[in-house]
Amino acid sequence: MVQKLTQWRETPSQTAGPYVHLGLMPTWAGNAGAYEKELGQSPIAEGAKGEVIEIAGQVLDGTGWPLRDALIESWQADAAGRFPGTEGADPAVSGFCRFAIDPESAEFTLRTVKPGAVSLPDGRVQSPHIALWIVARGINMGLQTRIYFEDADRDADPVLSRIEQRDRVETLIAKPQGDGRYRFDIRLQGPGETVFLDM
């Protein structure tokens, strides 16, 4: 017998189910006032530096049908590419947002500041991006992906450059619609399937 490695296995994920808003976005679930302060209501506060943008889109299943019960979390750097909590970061950027799907339009909207490029300790540079984590009924483990921007330099990004089928890179790129608005649809499965990450 060799020495025993003491290592714990991660607790298994389970689907967030259809009532996830009850726990994470009580007002959306119809329970305004359940908490004095809901978390992740906006990634920016008054006075955040940078360009304020709005990203809208749908989350579509394998038949092309938009989900209405998904919940998304986002995490991003400030306009200078610094993550909240790290030295010199913009105090008006929390960088974290929770958002759900509008029942009428079946769309989500994320209002934030456009993040800056992020320098890595090894000298490489990540292009401006927003990390997403998507949960819903029928999704057994939260899906990680990223939003990049069509109007930002993306040539040297270490994640995008690792996507073998180059046309799939498009699934991670938000398209400008004018006036600081962007379009970003998420396809869970099938033609045009979004690149999901395991990082």
Place this chain on the structure above:
Amino acid sequence: MSQGRLIPRDRSAHPVAYDPQYKTSVTRSPSLPLLSLESTPTEETGPRFGHSDLGALDHDLIRNWTKGKAEAIGERILVHGRVTDETGRGIPGALVEVWQANAGGRYRHKKDGYLAPLDPNFGGAGRCLSDESGAYAFFTIKPGAYPWPNRGNDWRPAHIHFALSGPCFGQRLITQMYFEGDPLIHRCPIAATVKDRGQLDSLMAPLDMSQARPLDHLAYRFDIVLRGRRQAWFENRPEGM
């Protein structure tokens, strides 16, 4: 020794994405492989939460919906445990958010139309932060089982939904806690998406009489393991060397 990259996820510890017995997963599971890469600062940082974000009764689902004016109906329980990482270290300041059905199996959510009644004294959501050692605890009532549209006659075992946030965005985890001995667990297609039997067992909380309070409440223990980080042994080594 500073902290290095996140330990890559062992996907065999987790449910399969596509499981025909859980019908909604059929059209909501990616069919192409995930792109596996080493974590970056994007995944290694994350939002931090503090006690000023939480209310005084947030951890007490028996009383938080009525702001302490009345108590929820049901079997009173304490749910407690430790949040650790894969190296066994406690994670202090982890945000633990829970939501659940009431004692009759009904959720207080605009989309739940189950015929079991709402309890006017129960909201069904709570949250707390783990302490220095990673320990957390909250009071609640034991939720009821409920039926759901899937196969002809599927029922969810009693469960509490958990969302966990450690210091890294890449550690985010949502899971469900089941109760020891519930015969519905092994009939549940959602529980069955976890194919590793030992991993499924790790979602079942045992009755813990050591923390039960006489003439007041029972207790269940539910320990949670989040992703860990490697140690940064040789930090200045260039990528790929």
